[in-house]
Amino acid sequence: MSTFIWFLIIFGTIVIVHEFGHFFFARKSGILVREFSVGMGPKLYSKRSGSTAYTVRMLPLGGYVRMAGWQDEEADLRPGMQVSLITGANGKISRINTSDKLMLEGGVPVQVSASDLIDKLTISGYANGDESQLLTWDVDHDATVIEKDGTEVQIAPRDVQFQSVSIWRRILVNFAGPMNNFILAFIAFFVLALTMGVPSTGNQIGTVSSNSPAARAGLQANDRIVAVDGKQTGSFQAVATQIGKHKQQSIKLSVRRGGKAMTLTVKPKKGLIGISSAIDRNIGTALKYSVTEPWQLTRQILGALRSLVTGGFSLNKLAGPVGIYTMTSQAASGGLYTIIWFMASLSINLGIMNLLPIPMLDGGKIVLNIIEMIRRKPLPPEKEGMVTLVGAALVFALMIAVTINDILRIF
Known part of the structure; x- marks a missing residue:
C-alpha cells in the first residue's frame, strides 16, 4: 500500500507539473483550456473554476490539458442529438x-x-x-x-482556439510541459543538496568508521588527505582512487589537521580504509548540484536512447507504468532522499521522452509547428490528424508491449 501511495504521489506530481506548463502558457497566450485532467479514462471528480473544468480520472497513468481547437476535439453537438x-x-x-x-x-x-x-x-x-x-x-x-x-x-469559439494564436506561442505551449519537468528536477535536486547535502569534491574527511583501518591509524573527521604514498590528492575521488590501488599493502597518508601536517600509516582492507567525504550544504554547492546532476542524467538517458538505435532495439531497455511502479517500490525502501531523487530523475526522463519527434508527443507537435512555419501554412487538418493518429497508435502499441514485458520480468 505504501508503494502505491508513493507511486501516486511521484507520478501525480510529475504529471501535474508537466500539464501545468501547457496550461499556464496556453492561458497566457489566450487559448481556452477547456479541461485540466489528472489521470485518464472514466471521470471520478470534476469541478469547474473560471473557464476550465478540473477533473480527476480513474487511471493514474498520465493526464492532459484539453485546449480549444485541438485536432482531437470532438464536435460538441451533432444533428439528431x-x-x-x-x-x-x-x-x-x-x-x-x-x-x-x-x-x-x-x-x-x-x-x-x-x-x-x-x-x-x-x-x-x-x-x-x-x-x-x-x-x-x-x-x-x-x-x-x-x-x-x-x-x-x-x-470553443474560434478566437480562443489553439490554431488562432501565433506559431511561436504554439511552440512555447507545446514545449512548456517538458520544460516544467526539467524545472521540477532542478528544484528537487536543489532542495536535496541544501537539506541533506552532497558529497564534497574536496579531500576533506567527513566521517571515520569505528574499528576501521582509518580509525586504527588515527585519522579523524575534518582531516584532509593531501597525498597518498607521495601522490597528490586534491579531491576525495583522487584519494579513493589512490587508496584503491593498494588492496592490502600499508600506505602512507600525508594529512593536514587544522594547520598541522602529519604522516599516518594505514593498511587498507580490500582497497578501503573506512572513510567518507565531507558533506556540503551551502547554496553555491546546491545550485551547482541542481545543474550538474540533471545534466549527467540527461546524458545517460540520451545514451540509452542512442543505444536503442545503434545497439539493437530491446524492450528490456524500456520501462512502462509497471516498471516504474517496481522502481518506486525500490526507491521507497531507501527513504525520503531516494524517493525525491527518483522523482527528479523520472521527471527528466519524462521531459526528454516527450520531446522525441513522435506524433502525439510534444516533440512531434513542435515538429509539425516547424513544418507549418517553413510552409507558411498549416498542414491540411485531415493529414495532420492522420499523422497524429498513426503516432498515437505506435505509442499505444509500444506501451502495451513494454507493459507486458515489465510484467513478465516480475514473474
Whole structure:
C-alpha cells in the first residue's frame, strides 16, 4: 500500500507539473483550456473554476490539458442529438446539456438540427418535440456544454482556439510541459543538496568508521588527505582512487589537521580504509548540484536512447507504468532522499521522452509547428490528424508491449 501511495504521489506530481506548463502558457497566450485532467479514462471528480473544468480520472497513468481547437476535439453537438438548453440574462444560450446524468431545471428540451459553436455561435432545432417549427438560438461566447459523462466545459469559439494564436506561442505551449519537468528536477535536486547535502569534491574527511583501518591509524573527521604514498590528492575521488590501488599493502597518508601536517600509516582492507567525504550544504554547492546532476542524467538517458538505435532495439531497455511502479517500490525502501531523487530523475526522463519527434508527443507537435512555419501554412487538418493518429497508435502499441514485458520480468 505504501508503494502505491508513493507511486501516486511521484507520478501525480510529475504529471501535474508537466500539464501545468501547457496550461499556464496556453492561458497566457489566450487559448481556452477547456479541461485540466489528472489521470485518464472514466471521470471520478470534476469541478469547474473560471473557464476550465478540473477533473480527476480513474487511471493514474498520465493526464492532459484539453485546449480549444485541438485536432482531437470532438464536435460538441451533432444533428439528431437530444439536448436541453438554458437561456442566460442576455437572451442567449448559456448552458447546453447533452448528458442524461444531469437534469437542468428550466431547461428547454431540443432536438438539434444544426449547430455552429465555433463561428456563428448558433443552435437550430425543434423545441419540446414540436417538429413543425424549426427554431434558431444564439449562443453566448462563454456558454458551457455538459458532456455525456457529466463534465461541464466551455464551448470553443474560434478566437480562443489553439490554431488562432501565433506559431511561436504554439511552440512555447507545446514545449512548456517538458520544460516544467526539467524545472521540477532542478528544484528537487536543489532542495536535496541544501537539506541533506552532497558529497564534497574536496579531500576533506567527513566521517571515520569505528574499528576501521582509518580509525586504527588515527585519522579523524575534518582531516584532509593531501597525498597518498607521495601522490597528490586534491579531491576525495583522487584519494579513493589512490587508496584503491593498494588492496592490502600499508600506505602512507600525508594529512593536514587544522594547520598541522602529519604522516599516518594505514593498511587498507580490500582497497578501503573506512572513510567518507565531507558533506556540503551551502547554496553555491546546491545550485551547482541542481545543474550538474540533471545534466549527467540527461546524458545517460540520451545514451540509452542512442543505444536503442545503434545497439539493437530491446524492450528490456524500456520501462512502462509497471516498471516504474517496481522502481518506486525500490526507491521507497531507501527513504525520503531516494524517493525525491527518483522523482527528479523520472521527471527528466519524462521531459526528454516527450520531446522525441513522435506524433502525439510534444516533440512531434513542435515538429509539425516547424513544418507549418517553413510552409507558411498549416498542414491540411485531415493529414495532420492522420499523422497524429498513426503516432498515437505506435505509442499505444509500444506501451502495451513494454507493459507486458515489465510484467513478465516480475514473474
